[in-house]
Amino acid sequence: MCEALDAASKAEVEEISSRIELSDEIALTFIRDGALVLLREQARRKLLGSDEELPGSAAVLTVGSKSSPERGRMSGYREIVKLLAANTGAKRMSEVFDNFVEMAALALRNAVDVRGSEAWEAREGQYLQIAGRYSRTELDRFVHALALVTTEMEREPCDVLGRLYMELELGNERLGQYYTPYDIAQLMAEMQIDSVVEQVQRDGFANVYEPSCGAGAFMVALSQAMLEHGLNPQTQLHVTAEDIAPQAMHMIYVQLTLLHIPAVVRRRDVLTLEAFKSWPAPAHVLGGWGRKLRLARAVNGSRRLIITMPQGTTEKPTDALEVQR
Numbered sequence: 557m558c559e560a561l562d563a564a565s566k567a568e569v570e571e572i573s574s575r576i577e578l579s580d581e582i583a584l585t586f587i588r589d590g591a592l593v594l595l596r597e598q599a600r601r602k603l604l605g606s607d608e609e610l611p612g613s614a615a616v617l618t619v620g621s622k623s624s625p626e627r628g629r630m631s632g633y634r635e636i637v638k639l640l641a642a643n644t645g646a647k648r649m650s651e652v653f654d655n656f657v658e659m660a661a662l663a664l665r666n667a668v669d670v671r672g673s674e675a676w677e678a679r680e681g682q683y684l685q686i687a688g689r690y691s692r693t694e695l696d697r698f699v700h701a702l703a704l705v706t707t708e709m710e711r712e713p714c715d716v717l718g719r720l721y722m723e724l725e726l727g728n729e730r731l732g733q734y735y736t737p738y739d740i741a742q743l744m745a746e747m748q749i750d751s752v753v754e755q756v757q758r759d760g761f762a763n764v765y766e767p768s769c770g771a772g773a774f775m776v777a778l779s780q781a782m783l784e785h786g787l788n789p790q791t792q793l794h795v796t797a798e799d800i801a802p803q804a805m806h807m808i809y810v811q812l813t814l815l816h817i818p819a820v821v822r823r824r825d826v827l828t829l830e831a832f833k834s835w836p837a838p839a840h841v842l843g844g845w846g847r848k849l850r851l852a853r854a855v856n857g858s859r860r861l862i863i864t865m866p867q868g869t870t871e872k873p874t875d876a877l878e879v880q881r
């Protein structure tokens with residue numbers, strides 16, 4: 557895979573990994589898997605018609621290209637449904653869809669973890685276990701479907717997977733899985749954008765938490781609203797999103813990853829607070845957001861300590877800023 561990277565991509569990987577102080581191991585994983593230039597590289601391979609096998613989870617990351625001759629012949633959505641339906645056989649569509657989004661999420665998650673670590677191996681095992689239920693042709697259909705999701709997200713970012721999930725009537729009634737239509741999510745994002753702009757002006761980025769996030773319609777809409785207001789969601793937004801349903805976690809993880817939005821996605825019951833999984837998105841890892849968030853928490857904590865006036869004192873809060881200097 558490393559050999560498949562062009563010189564510009566290699567230079568990009570090296571430059572970025574040194575700039576954000578990635579550990580050698582993680583940088584190596586990136587260089588080996590081409591994860592950092594994943595979409596561009598895989599699109600290039602598709603264009604060149606390379607049929608070289610990719611090992612394990614890297615295989616599902618093969619995505620299509622904007623200029624594919626397939627494009628335009630059939631709407632992306634209809635084509636994705638057709639591909640998934642062709643994979644059903646004796647399986648139900650819900651199982652095929654869950655397997656599809658889980659494999660995509662596992663592959664993307666493993667691209668930004670230390671290759672060979674216990675967690676990486678466990679995810680790779682899970683990926684291979686799911687892949688083992690499908691033939692080579694069926695796996696190729698998943699690859700093609702992910703390529704189409706990627707190009708749909710690129711053409712017009714929206715809740716591609718959530719819309720598919722609803723249109724295929726896969727929502728679980730018991731969990732209240734009725735996802736918000738994307739135009740409503742856009743409206744809600746527009747209503748929140750002023751407070752997001754304010755947060756960015758004050759803290760340098762907006763830190764947003766969404767419990768029961770579903771496939772992430774609202775977060776996708778918010779990222780697009782930020783762009784319309786001259787902000788960059790790839791550097792000025794951090795999302796923490798939670799949902800109890802595994803497929804919701806996988807869908808939002810894939811979508812935020814494709815938009816390169818820094819995020820931590822958790823599978824968690826927001827009522828009992830029982831936690832199952834917590835995955836940082838590639839933009840979180842690459843952007844050093846763990847450190848950024850710790851620093852922001854420390855700054856905000858100090859700000860509160862300093863600005864809160866002790867009981868009975870007559871000092872003005874602004875004096876505290878002097879202390880801070």
Ligand SMILES: C[S@@+](CC[C@H](N)C(=O)[O-])C[C@H]1O[C@@H](n2cnc3c(N)ncnc32)[C@H](O)[C@@H]1O
Nearest residue numbers: 731732734735736768769770799800801825826
């Ligand atoms: C009505 S949907 C809303 C999803 C998303 N916020 C949207 O607007 O599209 C409710 C979501 O809550 C999730 N959910 C249900 N019970 C939950 C719980 N106890 N903890 C976390 N998430 C839960 C479901 O899986 C579902 O994705």
